[in-house]
Amino acid sequence: MNLPQYVLRRLFFAVIVVLSVITITFVLSHYVGSDVIVAWLGKSAALHPQLAQLYAAKYHLNEPIWVQYYYYIVGLLQGNFGYSPSRGFLPVLAVIGQTLPLTLQLVFFAFVISLGLGVLLGALSARYGHTYVDGGIRAFYLAGYSSPPFFVALVLLIVFASILQLLPSGTAVDSSLAQPSLISGIPILDSLLEGKWAYFASAVEHAILPSLALALVTFGVITRILRSSLMEVLQMNYIRTARAKGLDENAVFYRHALRNAFIPVVTLSSIILTWLITGTIFVENVFAYPGLGQYVVTALLGQDYPGILAATIVFAVTIAVGNLVADLLYAVVDPQIRLG
Amino acid sequence: MRSILAIMGSNREAKIGAVIVAVFLLTAIVVGVATALGITVTPYGPVQTDTGPKLAPPSLSHLFGTDLLGRDVFSRIIVATPNDVSVGVGVVAFALVVGLIIGSIAAVKGGLLDELLMRFTDVVFALPALVIAMVIAVALGPGVTNMMIALMIIWWPPHARLARGEALKVSHQNYIRSARLAGLGTWKIIFRHVIPNIFVIMLVYATLDVGTVILVYAGLSYLGLSVKPPAPDWGEMVSAFQDYLITAPWLPIVPGLIISIGVIGFSLLGDGIRDALEAG
Numbered sequence: 010m011n012l013p014q015y016v017l018r019r020l021f022f023a024v025i026v027v028l029s030v031i032t033i034t035f036v037l038s039h040y041v042g043s044d045v046i047v048a049w050l051g052k053s054a055a056l057h058p059q060l061a062q063l064y065a066a067k068y069h070l071n072e073p074i075w076v077q078y079y080y081y082i083v084g085l086l087q088g089n090f091g092y093s094p095s096r097g098f099l100p101v102l103a104v105i106g107q108t109l110p111l112t113l114q115l116v117f118f119a120f121v122i123s124l125g126l127g128v129l130l131g132a133l134s135a136r137y138g139h140t141y142v143d144g145g146i147r148a149f150y151l152a153g154y155s156s157p158p159f160f161v162a163l164v165l166l167i168v169f170a171s172i173l174q175l176l177p178s179g180t181a182v183d184s185s186l187a188q189p190s191l192i193s194g195i196p197i198l199d200s201l202l203e204g205k206w207a208y209f210a211s212a213v214e215h216a217i218l219p220s221l222a223l224a225l226v227t228f229g230v231i232t233r234i235l236r237s238s239l240m241e242v243l244q245m246n247y248i249r250t251a252r253a254k255g256l257d258e259n260a261v262f263y264r265h266a267l268r269n270a271f272i273p274v275v276t277l278s279s280i281i282l283t284w285l286i287t288g289t290i291f292v293e294n295v296f297a298y299p300g301l302g303q304y305v306v307t308a309l310l311g312q313d314y315p316g317i318l319a320a321t322i323v324f325a326v327t328i329a330v331g332n333l334v335a336d337l338l339y340a341v342v343d344p345q346i347r348l349g
Numbered sequence: 350m351r352s353i354l355a356i357m358g359s360n361r362e363a364k365i366g367a368v369i370v371a372v373f374l375l376t377a378i379v380v381g382v383a384t385a386l387g388i389t390v391t392p393y394g395p396v397q398t399d400t401g402p403k404l405a406p407p408s409l410s411h412l413f414g415t416d417l418l419g420r421d422v423f424s425r426i427i428v429a430t431p432n433d434v435s436v437g438v439g440v441v442a443f444a445l446v447v448g449l450i451i452g453s454i455a456a457v458k459g460g461l462l463d464e465l466l467m468r469f470t471d472v473v474f475a476l477p478a479l480v481i482a483m484v485i486a487v488a489l490g491p492g493v494t495n496m497m498i499a500l501m502i503i504w505w506p507p508h509a510r511l512a513r514g515e516a517l518k519v520s521h522q523n524y525i526r527s528a529r530l531a532g533l534g535t536w537k538i539i540f541r542h543v544i545p546n547i548f549v550i551m552l553v554y555a556t557l558d559v560g561t562v563i564l565v566y567a568g569l570s571y572l573g574l575s576v577k578p579p580a581p582d583w584g585e586m587v588s589a590f591q592d593y594l595i596t597a598p599w600l601p602i603v604p605g606l607i608i609s610i611g612v613i614g615f616s617l618l619g620d621g622i623r624d625a626l627e628a629g
């Protein structure tokens with residue numbers, strides 16, 4: 010199979026996944042809570058029965074579920090995700106537009122930190138295999154990936170934000186600063202492009218702790234796989250040849266071994282990406298970071314099913330795109346891989 | 350199997366893991382049985398208030414201190430053990446069984462059935478598991494059992510993929526071919542030859558996976574989707590006491606550490622069995 014064929018096949022599969030997510034979540038979210046109108050309108054539902062009826066009619070709440078599904082799909086095709094009761098009936102699309110870029114920022118930083126830390130410690134661990142360095146690193150990553158993300162986030166919050174007061178917590182940026190203009194939609198990137206340094210610095214400051222928390226619970230997977238992959242590569246004949254040629258150990262290690270040991274890390278990056286994206290659900294709620302993870306939880310607790318649905322779809326699409334990119338990268342990095 | 354145990358016995362990490370796992374399992378079983386019989390095994394009742402001064406630091410009479418209602422945190426943590434352990438073990442056991450069945454049928458039958466089963470597995474695998482589990486959990490309502498069901502629905506695909514891969518390796522071997530030639534039916538081949546031969550490898554993955562499920566469950570509990578107060582639960586305790594991290598740090602830190610220690614136990618045990626398998 011050649012590359013374009015492979016991409017098409019993967020895209021087709023991604024579409025099926027997203028459609029299943031929509032259908033499954035649509036059915037499930039209709040069983041969330043008993044009386045939707047009461048959940049949405051609160052006391053006003055009982056005080057103003059006519060208002061309640063108006064809402065029920067407007068959102069087709071009294072129709073059978075397949076009719077509601079039909080209206081939902083038609084709306085989706087027109088780019089209408091409905092209105093979000095937990096956000097004062099703002100269009101869901103607008104809420105996603107505000108929250109998703111913030112989550113993507115976090116995931117990006119977390120991915121960079123996780124990969125950096127994971128590769129560095131993995132290489133060190135293999136370079137000094139079976140020594141105290143190796144043992145110490147193993148204890149560190151074992152503790153990292155065995156800890157609940159919300160707990161790591163909480164400890165970071167208390168140590169760095171409350172006790173040391175080095176970094177801010179809550180919200181995504183200092184609210185007194187003017188928003189950058191919409192270029193990419195991602196605030197950190199836009200403020201950088203526009204040269205709004207104060208905003209940029211503040212947004213980065215707010216993103217450090219949440220992304221560090223996500224990185225600390227994921228980097229261990231990279232460290233572990235890189236270490237074992239390096240240990241294996243170091244036993245191979247071409248490494249022995251390199252050593253026999255008289256290359257010094259550092260050159261053998263960094264120039265010859267590390268490069269080939271890297272392939273499993275690329276494969277793993279799609280799994281890491283999935284963990285990071287879903288991990289934002291916990292971490293954003295600890296730091297009160299107003300991204301998609303926080304939105305999906307308030308939507309769930311508020312029986313806001315247009316919000317639940319849209320957030321779930323966006324999570325699914327983000328993960329599907331992430332996996333597609335990682336798989337393509339894998340095919341590019343390792344020419345031995347047969348696509349299919 | 351005996352040689353695996355022998356190799357594991359010489360592995361210090363595996364031993365630590367086995368001890369941790371044993372302590373967690375035993376505690377869960379004892380508390381579970383005692384609760385069913387209506388006996389209190391903890392120093393105080395889990396929802397009993399004013400067992401001592403409010404927000405008391407850890408002491409001999411209150412090992413992990415007391416919370417703001419004067420409830421004994423140690424008793425609450427012990428009583429919550431069956432929740433996390435039963436969700437972890439239950440969800441993974443279910444995933445293991447479903448995975449073994451789907452994976453070995455797909456591998457042994459092959460053809461269209463294989464394609465159908467595996468594409469279905471791929472679709473479920475690609476769903477954002479945590480988000481879907483949250484939605485299912487909210488739809489079913491709060492509670493440990495409902496949380497377990499929510500996770501069972503979504504958790505099996507990696508087990509099925511692994512089982513199929515391992516079953517494929519086994520099914521190309523000669524003794525399976527001869528069993529087939531001897532006229533043994535598919536089900537008999539699966540249960541007599543395939544599953545027994547891939548079981549140990551699946552068990553390693555399952556052991557490692559229990560820790561992951563406990564982490565996810567704790568997270569859902571932290572978000573308030575599991576037990577209803579005043580019933581105790583580790584994740585819920587962290588979230589309920591997170592504002593006390595400076596004034597009474599033991600309140601959120603102890604349940605958080607308990608979760609980590611349990612997960613580390615399953616990781617070390619799983620790694621230990623795997624190393625023993627590779628060596629043996």
